[in-house]
Amino acid sequence: MNSGKGTEPDKKKEALRLGIISSLGLMLVLSTLIGYGIGAWLDSKLHTAPILTVVFLLLGIGAGFINLFRVMNKS
Amino acid sequence: MHNEHAFRILPTLHLPGLTAAESVVVEYTWLAMAIIMLVMILAVAGRKKIPLGLQNLIEVIVAFFEKNLLEIAGPRGVVYFPLVITVFFFIIVSNYMGLIPGCMAPTSSINTTAAWAIVVFIATQYAGFRAQGLKYIKHFLGPFPILAPFMFVMELISQLARPLSLSVRLFANLLAGELIISVLATGTALLLPVIWMTWESVITAPFQAFIFSLLTMIYIAGAVSGAGDEHE
Numbered sequence: 563m564n565s566g567k568g569t570e571p572d573k574k575k576e577a578l579r580l581g582i583i584s585s586l587g588l589m590l591v592l593s594t595l596i597g598y599g600i601g602a603w604l605d606s607k608l609h610t611a612p613i614l615t616v617v618f619l620l621l622g623i624g625a626g627f628i629n630l631f632r633v634m635n636k637s
Numbered sequence: 638m639h640n641e642h643a644f645r646i647l648p649t650l651h652l653p654g655l656t657a658a659e660s661v662v663v664e665y666t667w668l669a670m671a672i673i674m675l676v677m678i679l680a681v682a683g684r685k686k687i688p689l690g691l692q693n694l695i696e697v698i699v700a701f702f703e704k705n706l707l708e709i710a711g712p713r714g715v716v717y718f719p720l721v722i723t724v725f726f727f728i729i730v731s732n733y734m735g736l737i738p739g740c741m742a743p744t745s746s747i748n749t750t751a752a753w754a755i756v757v758f759i760a761t762q763y764a765g766f767r768a769q770g771l772k773y774i775k776h777f778l779g780p781f782p783i784l785a786p787f788m789f790v791m792e793l794i795s796q797l798a799r800p801l802s803l804s805v806r807l808f809a810n811l812l813a814g815e816l817i818i819s820v821l822a823t824g825t826a827l828l829l830p831v832i833w834m835t836w837e838s839v840i841t842a843p844f845q846a847f848i849f850s851l852l853t854m855i856y857i858a859g860a861v862s863g864a865g866d867e868h869e
Contacts, residue, residue, distance in 0.1 A: 574708070577851070578709070578851070578855065581848055581852050581855065582855065584806070584848070585803070585806070585852065588802040588805055588806060589795070589798045589799060589802045592798040592801050592802050592805065593794050593795055593798040596794050596798055596801070597794055600790075600794070618790070621787060621790050621791050621794060622794050624787075624791050625790075625792070625795040625798065626795070626798070628791055629795045629798070629799075
């Protein structure tokens with residue numbers, strides 16, 4: 563039981579979906595943070611004040627939501 | 638690392654360029670590697686056609702993961718099996734190390750888990766290019782050419798966020814486990830730490846290793862399959 567999830571195909575699908583869905587919330591947050599991180603780093607290198615930070619922050623948020631919709635559409 | 642006065646079985650070497658806490662994590666990573674290599678050598682030495690004992694146990698685990706990888710990622714994905722099984726064995730051994738007094742789990746540090754996430758990220762991108770050639774980039778560019786630069790960045794961010802979520806999940810679970818053990822062990826009821834450690838060793842340790850490996854398999858499958866996000 564430790565590393566197995568049953569042998570029927572249904573149980574396997576359920577395990578897969580459980581695995582994917584458990585990541586969703588975290589991925590939303592992480593995408594946002596990564597976006598912000600990239601933006602802030604580029605800003606510090608290119609001295610473009612807050613513009614790039616905002617742009618990449620929005621892109622990060624967008625990436626998170628795109629992922630969310632993709633997973634939702636599959637289910 | 639979580640408690641300066643804790644008894645530890647490995648001395649704190651101060652590795653060049655690392656803080657003491659980071660050195661400790663690296664040392665226990667080496668210990669995990671040594672344990673895995675030792676176990677594998679023992680399992681393989683004097684191997685028999687009809688496996689018994691340790692050889693049998695390892696074969697069952699290896700066969701389980703290989704079968705799963707083939708199912709999830711197909712024949713083009715199953716070549717990445719060495720990575721997947723290494724991930725699993727390293728993480729499960731590391732998790733159990735956290736339960737041994739005097740040891741720490743290297744996976745309870747974000748450094749270890751993030752390193753694995755980076756490895757998985759590089760491996761998935763490599764798998765994508767290897768399986769689909771340059772067309773793999775097409776999935777990064779979105780439906781309309783106008784959106785291409787934005788879509789590329791967004792795709793890149795989400796490709797990064799996926800392995801990173803694996804690492805955060807693993808490290809958070811392990812760290813929480815260690816903290817709870819250290820709190821419970823400060824002399825409250827004796828039963829509580831025993832109950833918690835049973836839960837940790839039976840459920841959390843193998844399950845977290847399994848989830849990390851499973852999602853690695855899914856990400857590789859997605860990269861290799863050509864539909865971009867077949868499974869996610």
